[in-house]
Amino acid sequence: MHGWDGHVTMSLCRGTLMLRRREMFDEFLSKATALRSAESPFAVAVVVRSQAPVSGKPGDKAIIQPDGSAWGWIGGGCVQPLVIREAQKAIEDGSPRLIRIAPSRGSESEEGIVNYTMTCHGGGALDVYIEPILSKPLILIVGRSLTAQVLCKLGKAIGYRVSVVAPGATRERFPDADLIIDELDLSQVKITPETYVVVSTQGEHDEEALEQALRANTSYVSFIASVLKARKVFDFLITKGLAPESLSRIKAPAGLNIGASSSQEIAVSILAEIVQARKSKMTALDIEDVPVDKSGLVNAQDPVCGMAVETNAANYLSEYKGKTFYFCCGGCKQTFDKQPEVYA
Numbered sequence: 001m002h003g004w005d006g007h008v009t010m011s012l013c014r015g016t017l018m019l020r021r022r023e024m025f026d027e028f029l030s031k032a033t034a035l036r037s038a039e040s041p042f043a044v045a046v047v048v049r050s051q052a053p054v055s056g057k058p059g060d061k062a063i064i065q066p067d068g069s070a071w072g073w074i075g076g077g078c079v080q081p082l083v084i085r086e087a088q089k090a091i092e093d094g095s096p097r098l099i100r101i102a103p104s105r106g107s108e109s110e111e112g113i114v115n116y117t118m119t120c121h122g123g124g125a126l127d128v129y130i131e132p133i134l135s136k137p138l139i140l141i142v143g144r145s146l147t148a149q150v151l152c153k154l155g156k157a158i159g160y161r162v163s164v165v166a167p168g169a170t171r172e173r174f175p176d177a178d179l180i181i182d183e184l185d186l187s188q189v190k191i192t193p194e195t196y197v198v199v200s201t202q203g204e205h206d207e208e209a210l211e212q213a214l215r216a217n218t219s220y221v222s223f224i225a226s227v228l229k230a231r232k233v234f235d236f237l238i239t240k241g242l243a244p245e246s247l248s249r250i251k252a253p254a255g256l257n258i259g260a261s262s263s264q265e266i267a268v269s270i271l272a273e274i275v276q277a278r279k280s281k282m283t284a285l286d287i288e289d290v291p292v293d294k295s296g297l298v299n300a301q302d303p304v305c306g307m308a309v310e311t312n313a314a315n316y317l318s319e320y321k322g323k324t325f326y327f328c329c330g331g332c333k334q335t336f337d338k339q340p341e342v343y344a
Helices: 002-037 079-093 146-157 206-215 227-239 263-283 330-338
Strands: 042-051 061-064 070-072 097-102 113-117 125-133 138-142 161-165 179-181 195-199 220-223 299-301 308-310 316-320 323-327
Touching: 002 042, 002 061, 002 070, 002 125, 042 079, 061 079, 070 079, 079 097, 079 125, 138 146, 138 206, 146 161, 146 263, 195 206, 195 263, 206 220, 206 227, 220 263, 316 330, 323 330
Parallel strands: 097 113, 138 161, 138 195, 161 179, 195 220
Antiparallel strands: 042 061, 042 125, 061 070, 097 125, 299 308, 316 323
16 A cells, blocks of 8 residues: 555656656746847756766756846856856857866866866756857848848848838838838837848938937947038038047948949948948957946955856955965865865
8 A cells, every 4th residue: 555655646746746847848848938029138058968966957947148147047156156147258259059067077178078177066067059049130220222122121131130211111112121110200110139220321311320320329329421412511520519539439431442333232231331330340259239337346256166257246365474265165165175275
């Protein structure tokens, strides 16, 4: 009787666990879908291998956003901050990575694997794969010219999102656009670090369009105009109080110098310039973001695992030869205190 009862209990527990895992997976998919729909970048971290004793198991996963907030489970202790740190790097540079957290890093590093030393008291090891899910870059076209229409079509063809802002802009003129705003109001568009603004007003509210484009504070703003016309428009804007250094951010004439003359060729040159600007920015890891107030935050580096630590919020620190060292967890502090001369 007891054996039968035990068997039933184990079956019920197993069934409950499977149901819970399925519910968590459904919730995981819902959260990921919501972030994708909102064009919000994030990273997915999945435990692909573990060695006891660790709390993270193969199949455990988490969603990590650029600000470091995480949903899900990939392990606690010293594991979670390391995974979050690498996930933020993945979102920034757009590259997936496999990280290995083990008691020792080994004498030889393996290509494609980022190694960390396991400093948690429990020990164990695990491999975590991190995949960045990035929002599509956005071409924000201000104006409704023929060049603007061609640029919209070309941008969509290579996987960009396209928003068009202009009085008189219609779905008939821009059938491929993701968003059309038929008034000159860029505040209605969600600006991201991956937004590229092209002003193609051709005499219709040029000055106002350029003012709004500069206020959007994107890394790329171009103006479809001749050198002479651009100079005249810029001179007028300076008389209105805009700083010359601010206007110097505007690329005019727009596009790479490929000898373009027709509207179609000009659109090609602009798209090529946007691709070039985007790739150069990603290579330099210089993606601009919404300004964050970091006053009062002083970052230090954990001498054991290398993780960045906010000194004003650190719970673990040690003094050695008159210098203060900060740690992400108690395990790192304990490791340091045993051999401070090695890590200092």
